[in-house]
Amino acid sequence: MGRIPCCEKDNVKRGQWTPEEDNKLSSYIAQHGTRNWRLIPKNAGLQRCGKSCRLRWTNYLRPDLKHGQFTDAEEQTIVKLHSVVGNRWSLIAAQLAGRTDNDVKNHWNTKLKKKLSGMGIDPVTHKPFSHLMAEIATTLAPPQVAHLAEAALGCFKDEMLHLLTKNRIDFQIQPHPPSTSTTTAAPHASAYNININGKHDEKEDTIEKIKLGISRAIQERPHDNMLPSNKPWDSSTANFAGACSTTAFPASISGGYHHQYGPPSSFANDGNRSPWSQISICTGSTCNAGDQHVRLHEKLEGGIINGGEDSEGGKEIRNGTSSMFASDCVLWDLPSDHDLMKYPIV
DNA sequence: AAGACCTACAACCGCCTGCGT
């Protein structure tokens, strides 16, 4: 036995709301409030389903809603919370004044997901792709690794291809030049440089390069005992379960979050630094301590985030954002033996 | 200039949960 529909579908209008309908609904709610959505359309003179009215009101007409662009701080919050609670959009939206779950969900699906992918972070697990590769490599014997790597490739190949081709990034995986790059090369300790050189559209070639990256990751896999046994991505749910029982969960969330993305200061609001650049430099294998870390900050801020061109010819991909270029630092940043362990996940 | 393609966002759908009877 199916569920009784919330309204007779024959008599209700669907699709886009007109300004007249909006006015009717708004003025009715202003006078009578939002009790009993089933009656509201009838009483307000609308040929709409009560549910449709409720959605229109909560997602669009409510006077306390913000309609503009999401700010950096809001995006930060979304990513943080998503890393802990997953797709609990209403929970996330509750932490953002004036934003609805629908807003947050749409923003995540259209922008933030791609942004994270572009930075080499898996938007589902919030782990760097290099971490995933390392996990594959450390948990399986060689014959299995090859198969699983293929499967993993299948999982994010499409997304990567989309990013690579849409944004016209040409990934040229090549060994570090022997010594010439000490001052000019990207200051991360990856086994490869990844150049972003403008137009290049050979998908098959790209797939091959990704495959090469995977096999390289397998070859260079760290010893099994080098990966931390307590995986924050596994425990994050548990953290949240505990945190949820209190009302102070945002604090708990921030605690859990920097486990995955680096030191807590990554998210401190220190002036004009883009939170994205900070995330990107602290992801898994990318983050190298000391001078290299500092130089990378300088590089990102001076040469790239400010709209410049870095010394290797890399260009900012999308006007005004650092998101795609951040991928230069982390995407296919293949794990060398101890690279992954430089910033053990506490 | 026109069609194809892409993006962002509004709206819908169906399931789940909680509450009143």
Next chain:
DNA sequence: CACGCAGGCGGTTGTAGGTCT
């Protein structure tokens, strides 16, 4: 306790407007 209903939620689809070729 069972049932029915309203509201909430997350996933998915539709579409308008912008961009690219």
